[in-house]
Amino acid sequence: MGYATLDAALAFPNNVPPTKxxxxxxxxxxxxxxxxxxxxxGNHLKADRHVILIxxxxxxxxxxxxxxxxxxxxxxxxxxxxxxFVDGLTHINPYTQGSPYPPxxxxxxxTDTLDGSSQPSNTNVLLSFYQVIRRHILQSKTHPLLxxxxxxxxxxxxxxxxxxxxxxxxxKVLMASVGGTLITVVHxxxxxxxxxxxxxxxxxxVANSELILQAEALGSGLARDxxxxxxxxxxxxxxxxxxxxxxxxxxxxxxxxxxxFFAKGISQV
Numbered sequence: 492m493g494y495a496t497l498d499a500a501l502a503f504p505n506n507v508p509p510t511k512x513x514x515x516x517x518x519x520x521x522x523x524x525x526x527x528x529x530x531x532x533g534n535h536l537k538a539d540r541h542v543i544l545i546x547x548x549x550x551x552x553x554x555x556x557x558x559x560x561x562x563x564x565x566x567x568x569x570x571x572x573x574x575x576f577v578d579g580l581t582h583i584n585p586y587t588q589g590s591p592y593p594p595x596x597x598x599x600x601x602t603d604t605l606d607g608s609s610q611p612s613n614t615n616v617l618l619s620f621y622q623v624i625r626r627h628i629l630q631s632k633t634h635p636l637l638x639x640x641x642x643x644x645x646x647x648x649x650x651x652x653x654x655x656x657x658x659x660x661x662x663k664v665l666m667a668s669v670g671g672t673l674i675t676v677v678h679x680x681x682x683x684x685x686x687x688x689x690x691x692x693x694x695x696x697v698a699n700s701e702l703i704l705q706a707e708a709l710g711s712g713l714a715r716d717x718x719x720x721x722x723x724x725x726x727x728x729x730x731x732x733x734x735x736x737x738x739x740x741x742x743x744x745x746x747x748x749x750x751x752f753f754a755k756g757i758s759q760v
Contacts (some may be wrong), residue, residue: 515701516677586608617655628665717742717743721743
């Protein structure tokens with residue numbers, strides 16, 4: 492279900508990432524890394540493993556419509572219990588207090604909701620978020636995949652740097668304890684380097700990763716047959732020989748129902 496050429500580059504056994512690992516996807520405004528999420532979701536579901544997607548930047552329909560183009564029926568997987576979508580967007584903080592919940596019993600109804608709209612303390616809110624996510628993780632059978640899309644939203648919407656970093660660390664420890672995998676998406680625009688808090692956040696997330704997938708726009712500008720560049724990097728927590736994934740740089744092209752990855756300098760028509 493994933494992208495075959497990316498599977499070849501990552502070289503994961505059975506096309507699923509190592510257990511007890513933390514993969515960080517970084518992207519920019521000019522090169523959105525959202526398409527990479529669907530690669531991991533599809534492969535994990537194909538391997539009959541539970542996926543928990545925390546939607547901090549999009550509602551369920553966004554992922555459902557893209558998944559359908561790729562031949563993945565997320566609604567069917569959600570109904571069967573193999574895929575859980577936790578809405579972390581519509582009630583993320585007190586500014587959303589009073590906004591209506593998604594209607595129950597409809598195809599777009601999330602599996603659960605992170606509700607921070609009526610709690611006075613950000614620390615307590617993140618603790619409640621953790622408890623909701625933990626409940627779904629512990630209900631999983633074997634080697635679940637937890638995806639945060641994207642963690643930058645927590646910082647942007649007013650949660651403190653230290654609290655968010657502690658929240659992510661607790662999720663990493665939780666996933667390691669159940670033999671699962673954590674994937675965290677963060678924005679890493681060069682313009683953000685001037686924001687000391689955002690820059691520190693990205694560095695903190697990356698520092699706790701085994702593998703980094705860095706999606707960037709081409710330095711030379713737009714090209715007809717190349718949409719961007721993906722750098723596959725070993726993170727600071729990488730243990731040599733723990734995986735056969737090689738550090739490398741690839742170009743990619745996004746199609747309607749696929750994405751193709753190829754060595755730099757080899758144009759794909």
